[in-house]
Amino acid sequence: MRLVLQLIARLALIVLLCLAAATIWVTVDAYRSVDRATAASADRVSQALEALYWRELLLRSNRTRDHLLPVPDWRTTETMKLIAPGICVQFKPETAFEKPLCGQSKGLGAAPPRWFSGLVETILGDHAAVAQAISARATTAGTVSAIADPDAAIQLAWQRIQDSFGVALAMAIAIGVLASLAIAHALAPARGIVSALQRMAEGEHHPALPRFRSMELAMIGRAVGELGDRLAQANEQRAALTERLLDIRDEERRALARELHDEFGQNLTAILAFASTIESAGKGRNDQVAQDARMITQSVSHLMACLRGTLSRLRRPLAEELGLEAGLVALTQNYQHAARPAIRLDLHGDLADIQGPVAVTAYRMAQECLTNALRHTDASEVSLRVERRSGPDSALLISVEDDGGGDAGQLVQSAGFGLTGIRERIAAVGGSLTIGPAARGLSVSATIPLAA
Structure with a gap:
């Protein structure tokens, strides 16, 4: 697999891991932000109720009374503005048949899938209720209790993920594309280096290389140049050594040709002369001796022919x-x-x-x-x-x-x-x-x- 594709594949894997980590972080943060919104809603409502107590001048008797009555009318539009979406607030002591006052949960987005709701509730658990006391100086007027609506909390987390995931995905794609182009551009000179090495393998010891901006590629380019110099020097030395060896071999062949001509040639000539003499002397007296002498003559003639062929190959071309x-x-x-x-x-x-x-x-x-x-x-x-x-x-x-x-x-x-x-x-x-x-x-x- 090409190096560019390997780097791009690894980059894509890293981007996907980062995208998954960002999704998990957004989910946890959105889910925990509901707890923060619950505490903030309870605090804001308690401060508003305390202000109502003092504004209505309900503290009409001794300040050490156990309770301050009557409870002011706090279920108003102004109080609704203080409650975060998906948070329900209840005042104690509550009046008869009083229901919790919940923030507007409409517009939080589409309902999340069941697997998402089950997974979030299993891993992150339920939201805890927050109680905030209302104190009018030293007297306790009551308690404001706030708790998050589980369905609204999960719906809010899902909406946050949808809003953030689109932006994160677009950024991840943009980062991946730009980084891939940068990697391809940075590794483009590697083709020139590979081409130079191929030309060196074909015998071109000093291929032209462009100037590299990267320090690492520049070092590789210098190494390729030094390798070409060493290959050229090695080839020159090998050619000189080969030429010297061939000269020595030719000298040995010529020396061997001289030895064969002087020693074997003269001895074979002498044997041929002796065989001719024996053949001439044996005529008329012993046909077998004359026949053996003729066979020796033929064998020596064949050896001399072979010797001439060998000498022709050994001598100077x-x-x-x-x-x-x-x-x-x-x-x-x-x-x-x-x-x-x-x-x-x-x-x-x-x-x-x-x-x-x-x-x-x-x-x-x-x-x-x-x-x-x-x-x-x-x-x-x-x-x-x-x-x-x-x-x-x-x-x-x-x-x-x-x-x-x-x-x-x-x-x-x-x-x-x-x-x-x-x-x-x-x-x-x-x-x-x-x-x-x-x-x-x-x-x-x-x-x-x-x-x-």
């Missing part, structure tokens, strides 16, 4: 001595005489002046690919195509294709010495090797920059 074009022509002619499949050579461009490491690498690749096609496939035709591409990106393109079938994936994973050596040679001159399927077989292609 013809491309280094005669040039790439002449070397490829001689190579294909040599394989054409010794092999069953037809070898078709296709040359494009001026190859006469291509010499040095590029010529040797191209020659060795063609030699190895032709050898593999002849040894490991049943190809009837092998095509060797060499093209010189001119222009700013001048390079040498080599392609060897056969019709002998085979698995390209298995060949790519092969750890054979021949293919490994070709990869090393091409990498040493800054080229690239590609192995893939062809129409009826395999295709091995290489691109070698002539700047090498």
